[in-house]
Amino acid sequence: MIELKNVNMNFRGNQTLKDINLTIEQGEIMVIIGPSGSGKSTLLRMIIGLLKPTSGEVWVNNREITQMPEDELNKIRLEMGMVFQYSALFDSMTVGENVAFGLRQHSDMPEEEIWRTVRRKLRMVGLRGKENAMPNELSGGMKKRVSLARAIAIDPHIVLYDEPTAGLDPIMSNTIDRLIVSTRRMIRATSVVVTHDMSSAFSIADRIAMIYGGSIIEIGTPDVIKQSENPIVAKFIRGATALPESKGRSRA
Numbered sequence: 450m451i452e453l454k455n456v457n458m459n460f461r462g463n464q465t466l467k468d469i470n471l472t473i474e475q476g477e478i479m480v481i482i483g484p485s486g487s488g489k490s491t492l493l494r495m496i497i498g499l500l501k502p503t504s505g506e507v508w509v510n511n512r513e514i515t516q517m518p519e520d521e522l523n524k525i526r527l528e529m530g531m532v533f534q535y536s537a538l539f540d541s542m543t544v545g546e547n548v549a550f551g552l553r554q555h556s557d558m559p560e561e562e563i564w565r566t567v568r569r570k571l572r573m574v575g576l577r578g579k580e581n582a583m584p585n586e587l588s589g590g591m592k593k594r595v596s597l598a599r600a601i602a603i604d605p606h607i608v609l610y611d612e613p614t615a616g617l618d619p620i621m622s623n624t625i626d627r628l629i630v631s632t633r634r635m636i637r638a639t640s641v642v643v644t645h646d647m648s649s650a651f652s653i654a655d656r657i658a659m660i661y662g663g664s665i666i667e668i669g670t671p672d673v674i675k676q677s678e679n680p681i682v683a684k685f686i687r688g689a690t691a692l693p694e695s696k697g698r699s700r701a
């Protein structure tokens with residue numbers, strides 16, 4: 450479970466997050482939406498302990514992480530996997546070495562077991578037999594899947610996804626969506642997904658939280674969000690092409 454309590458974040462006097470209160474239940478897929486610059490990535494970086502809030506508390510699996518010393522925080526990070534926006538693979542390492550990276554860093558697993566785990570995780574993301582490929586031989590969607598295999602190699606309790614479908618075609622986005630849902634099922638992980646992709650958000654989320662100007666302005670199931678009477682939410686999910694103002698302008 451992840452809890453943010455009265456979290457505020459200021460960058461050089463600008464308040465990026467304002468009094469955020471958010472509870473993400475064990476095993477839940479929480480999707481965070483909102484316009485560019487609204488504070489979504491900041492929230493994600495706070496959960497993984499890369500950023501400390503200016504005030505407020507962040508709890509991960511019933512432990513407060515905001516005041517934790519770095520060595521203890523590193524232990525908590527072992528329970529988390531992160532899929533970065535641009536895959537962030539090590540280009541000089543094979544796919545298998547990339548997936549093995551966290552296992553080598555954080556466990557005393559014997560080499561043979563590391564490779565068994567690597568092959569199993571690659572199979573889970575549909576990349577059986579790709580362990581000797583180099584990242585630059587793979588498509589963007591395949592790289593994302595390697596990044597997912599790496600994130601779940603350590604069987605994390607929490608998986609954080611930063612724009613997992615950005616830059617992918619609809620078919621590959623769909624594949625990634627299904628993987629996010631099946632990963633939750635297979636490792637019973639709590640998942641937090643930051644995305645701009647509304648069709649992905651509606652198809653994978655248990656709940657969606659919309660951030661606007663640093664505050665959560667709406668939270669609920671996909672149906673609650675679709676039926677929101679908050680005009681900012683309604684506008685955002687319909688997208689710019691369907692805005693009433695633009696219809697008005699075209700009639701003028």
Ligand SMILES: Nc1ncnc2c1ncn2[C@@H]1O[C@H](COP(=O)(O)OP(=O)(O)OP(=O)(O)O)[C@@H](O)[C@H]1O
Pocket residue numbers: 460461465483484485486487488489490491492
């Ligand atoms: N380390 C930092 N130092 C200063 N300002 C920062 C820092 N990180 C984020 N910000 C500012 O905080 C605001 C929110 O940024 P954030 O990256 O969280 O937004 P976002 O919603 O994830 O945007 P996008 O959808 O474009 O990725 C922005 O105005 C950004 O410039």
